[in-house]
Amino acid sequence: MxxxxxxxxxxxxxxxxxxxxxxxxxxxxxxxxxxxxxxxxxxxxxxxxxxxxxxxxxxxxxxxxxxxxxxxxxxxxxxxxxxxxxxxxxxxxxxxxxxxxxxxxxxxxxxxxxxxxxxxxxxxxxxxxxxxxxxxxxxxxxxxxxxxxxxxxxxxxxxxxxxKNLSSIEKLTKILTYIDAHIERNITIHELAEIAYMHPNYFIRLFKQQIGVPPIQYITRKKITKAKELLRSTQRSVGEIAHDLGFSDLYYFSKQFKKNVGQSPSEFRQGTVVLK
The missing domain is CATH 2.60.120.280 (Regulatory protein AraC)
Structure with a gap:
């Protein structure tokens, strides 16, 4: 990255x-x-x-x-x-x-x-x-x-x-790389703050200032993007995809998916061609 x-x-x-x-x-x-x-x-x-x-x-x-x-x-x-x-x-x-x-x-x-x-x-x-x-x-x-x-x-x-503020940018670049590499895990604020050598509260403020959204919201968006990719390219069930992306609650996953995409996961899949 x-x-x-x-x-x-x-x-x-x-x-x-x-x-x-x-x-x-x-x-x-x-x-x-x-x-x-x-x-x-x-x-x-x-x-x-x-x-x-x-x-x-x-x-x-x-x-x-x-x-x-x-x-x-x-x-x-x-x-x-x-x-x-x-x-x-x-x-x-x-x-x-x-x-x-x-x-x-x-x-x-x-x-x-x-x-x-x-x-x-x-x-x-x-x-x-x-x-x-x-x-x-x-x-x-x-x-x-x-x-x-x-x-x-x-x-x-x-x-x-x-x-500007290159030291902060270098830390954030490292964080964004880490999120991409571990998007299928349940990533916590605490582990991201440790990677950046920051207190969690300061890390949250810096992330929002630089990226524009809080870290949890950013991670959720990235997970939903990955979910869209999997819904298009695999025949795995919605529940399996949710589980594999670190969502323990299928209802919460579906709610977040619809909030970000405007459709439920099933509706999104029906509107795409699944690769076999």
């Missing part, structure tokens, strides 16, 4: 909240220096010229580029000519559990190789939903923000993503 697995867990538990979004022509007085926002931003440059500084890196964005400006990072921006930016933009938060995603990982600030028609369509829908008074509009706008964030991740080099 490598950091790709940890990144997958972060992103699968990502929660976003959209605050503002619009399309506008920046004025010639568009300028702010050395401020640290408590929200993150996406800029999609459509035309014009300008200057951005994110942390200690300076950029002169070109039309067609998508920029990420993370929460909690010192920033500056200004107009630099008689042709200021025309841009789509949005302000948002991105968290895993209660932790700002950008306190956990450092991403590239710019996604240069994008299809401008795709980004423009996403932003156009996003801003339209934000301005709508429909009761479901903000939900649709958030879904477009998730689509935009996914597109950004898809089009950067994930191997260049920097993980």
């Amino acid at each position: 490598d950091n790709h697995v940890l990144l997958t867990n972060y992103l699968s538990n990502l929660k976003v909240d959209l605050f503002m979004a619009d399309y506008n022509l920046c004025g010639r007085d568009w300028r702010d220096l050395d401020y640290t926002p408590d929200y993150s931003k996406f800029y999609f440059i459509c035309d014009g010229e300008g200057w951005l500084k994110i942390g200690d890196r300076e950029y002169y964005p070109k039309p067609g580029q998508l920029f990420l400006m993370p929460e909690g990072v010192n920033q500056s921006y200004s107009c630099i000519s008689d042709q200021p930016f025309e841009k789509y933009w949005c302000h948002f938060s991105a968290k895993v559990g209660d932790i700002n995603l950008f306190n956990m990982i450092e991403l590239s600030h710019v996604c240069r190789e994008v299809d401008p028609h795709v980004i423009q369509e996403i932003f156009s829908s996003l801003t339209s939903h934000m301005k709508s008074d429909k009761v479901y509009a903000h939900l649709l706008a958030k879904s477009k923000l998730m689509e935009l964030f996914s597109y950004f991740i898809m089009n950067i080099d994930v191997d260049e993503i920097t993980f």
